[in-house]
Amino acid sequence: MVSRDNSFSPAEERQGTHAEQNGFRLDIEGLRAVAVVAVVLFHASVPGLGGGYVGVDVFFVISGFLITGLLWREVSGTGSVGLRAFYGARARRLLPASAAVGVVTMIAATFLLPPLQAPTVLYDGIFSALYVSNYRFMLDGVNYFSAANHLSPSPFLHYWSLGVEEQFYLVWAPLILGVTWLIRSVRRARKSPQSGVAKTQRPYLVALALVAVMSFGMSLVLTDVVPAAAFYSLPTRAWQLAIGGLVALAARHWRRLPALPAGIAGWAGLALILLSCTWFSPATPFPGTAALLPTLGAALIIGAGCATPTQGCGRLLGLPPMRAIGRISYSWYLWHWPVLVLAPLLVGHSLGLVARLITALLSAGLAWLTMRFIENPLRFRPSIRHSPWRSLGLGATATAVAVCAGLALLQVVPTTVGRGAPRKQLAVTASPAQEGAGLDAYDAAVRQAFAQVQTALVASAGIQSVPSNLVPPLANAALEDKDVYLRGCMRDFLETGHPECASGDTASATTVALIGDSHAAMWNPAFQQLAALRHWRVETLAKTGCPLLDLPISSPLLHREYTECEQWRTEIINRLRTEHPRLVVLSMWRGYGSVGWPSGFTSYDPAWLDSLTRMVHQLRDSGTQVLVLGPIPDPQSVVPVCLSAHLNDATACEPQRSSAVNASGIAAEAAAVKSGGGHYADLTDLFCTADRCPVIVGNTLVYFDWNHLTLEYSRALSPVIGTLTDRALAQG
Template sequence: MVGTASTELLVRHSGVGAARVGFRGDVEGLRAVAVLAVVVFHAGVPGVGGGFAGVDVFFVISGFLITGMLWREVAGSGTIRLARFYGARARRLLPAAGIVLVATAGGAAALLPPLQAREVLGDGIASALYVGNYRLALHGTDYLAADAPPSPFQHYWSLGVEEQFYLLWPALIIGVAWFVRRWRRTESASPTPYLVVLGVVAALSFAVSLDWTRTLPSWAFFALPARAWELAVGGMVALSVPVWRRIPEWAAAVAGWVGLAAIVVSCTQLDGRTPYPGTAALLPVLGAALIVAAGCAAPRLGVGRVLSTVPLRSIGRLSYSWYLWHWPVLLLAPKLSGHPLDLVGSLGAVATAAGLAMLTLWFVEDPARFAAPLRRSAALSLAGGGVVTAVAVCVGMVLLVLVPVPVGRGAAAEALTVVAAPQAPPSESIDPHDAAVQQLTAQVQTAVAASAESPSVPSNLSPSLADAPADKAAVFGNGCVRSWLDVGQPECAAGDIGSANMVALVGDSHAAMWSPAFEQIAEQRHWRLETMSKVTCPLMELPITSPYLGREYTECVQWRHQVLARLQAEHPRLIVLSMSRRYGGDFGFTTYDQAWIDSLSRLTTQLRATGANVLVLGPIPDPHSTVPTCLSGHLDDALACAPTRPVAVNDAGIAAERAATTAGDGQYADLTALFCTADRCPLITGNTLIYRDDNHLTVAYATALAPVVAALADGALAHG
């Protein structure tokens, strides 16, 4: 949470003249606007899709208040009493943050599935140390973690940004003061050097923000370098207060109302598809800056009269604790109630969070903030803050020990073993390759059917639930699978690298997840296997937007053209095409619609024109959950996590894809029988865990199916 500095300001009337303590009620009310925007956005209230911009408003407020406080001290004494400054921040921020951290950690440990709880507790420890924003940035750049459920500590990212700001800002102010004294050899009360430095910081940070919004969205959103300009804007307003006091009253009034309109527009017109922060953040940042600056002139008809009303000031005073409580309450309430929250339920949750915030304000925030012994002693304040942080970290670590690593409690199960039978004599009634596929598939179906009747997670599950998230093919980590911003496709050869028989495995991450099976086959068949893959980028020629990048996915379009040119030049014997079927909405196209089907037919024809045989792998069933996490909470009832076949499989879409592939003179492999019975799609077959997350196979299961996949590839080669 940001904007937590006191709105009690030391207001100077005439440069270095007399000073008095004043109160900016409009700033307190602006905090209310900011927290209401964030809370109603998280509650899912329609029409507030950009409520996340409330955090930007908080950043401006924090930059304004803290910079003004530091500047007045350095102008008056030539330095900053760091212990006093940090002691005040510790009293203001840490007690409430620590209470919510401990309560959220306990709730997560009690209510979340063990695997998710352990991940969340790691988030809690990082948040207690105020580096949670960088943990989130790192997770955001991991494609295979992109669909993980949100953490109840996710909102602590802004607190991390603020604490990092508190560490750097005083050093910056002291450095400028030292430089001014050394250069001018005299004390100077002029804010000009500080304004110049903040202007440079703001410009550099804004440039970083623009670049990272395009290239590293998660870092742009969570990291201080891309957010510092917002704090700097507030700081520049603080350093130019005398200028703002001199503007005409009518101009100040207009500026304030324009600023509020800009914030309202940002909250109602922006949404999750907006590349952010980038240029879009200018709306709430400049809007907040205009309101704060206009309030310096205190116009009678300005927006400050509304913001200073008692209800808004009361909410503003509550904003810090309400922000801390609202998100974990929203996320944990469905676990407590046993069902998802509708809008009414979400509003009830944030109202409950407001009640908790009041209790926190009365019994934690204010007592710690105004306790006379703490106010008199910076050392005692800092020690108290250190104790709060240490307790929060220790609670997280103890709960990590107490929350067990989930291990199956069922009887040990046999491993899935698929054995090729001796080749049957030629028959006019059935193709020998089709017969081999049927015989091998029948073995898998038998194991799947047995698992569909077995409720418990086997004790010898492979990979284990704890290890499953890391059980991904090597191509995901060696550059073969191209990330969002990557273009081109480096050579990624496996099998018999010197062989003239080339097989290309092409597509998005759902092609790459099959690489362990194809690598094994390539070794056996003496093929040179080339894996060509890019995340969330199917090879079909469809207009595509990247939800991660928040813009047209030009890198995907470029990669497609490069891969097609390479396939045309290298003439593989077989091209195996695979892709996720979870595209829709934000991507600019929808799986299985007519554009998808037509594009698949055209692509098959185009690939056949290279002289290659083409095998299109059908989809794997959609488990509709993060499988290891779900199973960790249902060790005795694994079937509770397993979707029914109609939910997991789109039979009509598969039939349409088969017809489109056949029309393009390719071979289509419907894989459903390798995963599902007629009724259900279990998540474990034998002792093998099928999914490593919510949509990718484990290496173990892909490898176990290698004999079936080999037979499908042989059939595709034979039918060319």
């Protein structure tokens, strides 16, 4: 969020003319209101404002303008920058309010969030207090618009922009000082006069222009390659701050604009920002070239305001209601997101649009209280304001309090160990049909294996208390994703090609290829056991978010066409033609095209079914048998997190079969696979009774997240999967 260095004391607030004469910009105060309202309404999911997140980009431009202008005025007047005073002012202005909101948010999260989720949020709070949460989210691959985030968003996610701002403050003053030193060094080498060194503007313009060009180029590249890095990091956002700085350095040129061109420029800038808010969506590749619209829009408004701050759109932005919102913009930004995230937990249900808007207004009330009792008293108290060391001490104390609060709260998070009676492990003893037996024998083996699992499901449905011997333990469940990704055997979003990932008897004449996305990889533990028992060679060929279907696909995480997936598919098909496995097992997620995962097609739709038929037919033509595994049910929650909040009522996390299973889609897939000459396995009865889908079977946790099986449940179902593969091979 933005510094308010053009803000004023409470006494000056009552004297608008006096403040304006001292450089206060009413239009910038109003521009803050536009930015914060856009962000708040976007986070409140108001229809028609899918691009409201660009309000943060507007804040970046404002920060670049104000901070660069402040530093330039000081360096041109004194020849240097008082770093203690500069950083002290930033600390006094920003850190106490941020720490206060952070501490309240951490306390609320500790008692409102499920125990398994609370520690992650507390660590988010600690990193946010240290202003490096943007890199935490970046390294964790957190997508600001991710489909998964809606299940358990962090109430500190919005602090990423504060991290960018604080990092900007750390490097910008040394940058200005470095340019000043360089000018002096060059003049000294040339034996030129040193007088007026700091008043030479051109080198500073060149430095900021270089920063803008390099940063923008990096942003363009990483938006396509590593979107999380492009979105969260200072190097890829610095160009927006530099644009604001260039406007500040060119302010005297802007002031020469006649009123009419300045008015047109200001209104055009406001139009660009509003267009961004309404035209963009979470699917828009961002920042990339899209960020030019709000960035240039903000620059035009600020530049035009240098000439006519109270004319054109400045007249609108300077209205008292806009300025009032602008004054609380920083605190409102701090409060709105955690309140929106935690309010549903407090009331016990999700919020509708009206309730979200009321919640946003309540957060504005908290913002006013924060400004009134924390921000202003600490900012304007003479004993602090006039002492850089006390200002720095205040900021350090606020940060230390927030960090220590987070560390202390980690110690009071409730444990997530089940307290229910121990339960027996799921054990399936399938007897494979004898080689050469008729198909009836294979069908009978499948029915017998399914029946055993059904018996265990019926016995497990309605379990109240999480068993004390649950495997994997809830606290360890999230670690299983590392094994699902098979240590390189499942290709990531940006990887193509595929290494040799074979298990079992690698010299066997029977090769079974398990192919698909992460929903193929999650079955690898089952097939590894089968490979050892059947003396098969099992090869796992999987790629994140990439079903083996010839459909044009886009990635909501990469925000572009998923070309790596298309290339990987081609390579895998060519590889299968060369290797000629006896059986290809296809498995894939059925959430493509769902809310938050726009992929260019939708699971079960006609294009999906036609592509499935074509793929099966193509594989059959190459001489291999094909088995398509049906979908697993949608648990409709992050299961370990849900269970940690319902240790004494696990049924609260059990979805209804009717809502967790798409029966008509499964039937359509079965027909499509049969049409292509393959075999289809409806797996629903391995997860659901007639009406419910337990998330614990025996003592085994079924899901380690919101859509993947645990290694333990995959292995437990290995005998059943074995009967299905035996039948598919026998029908060749």
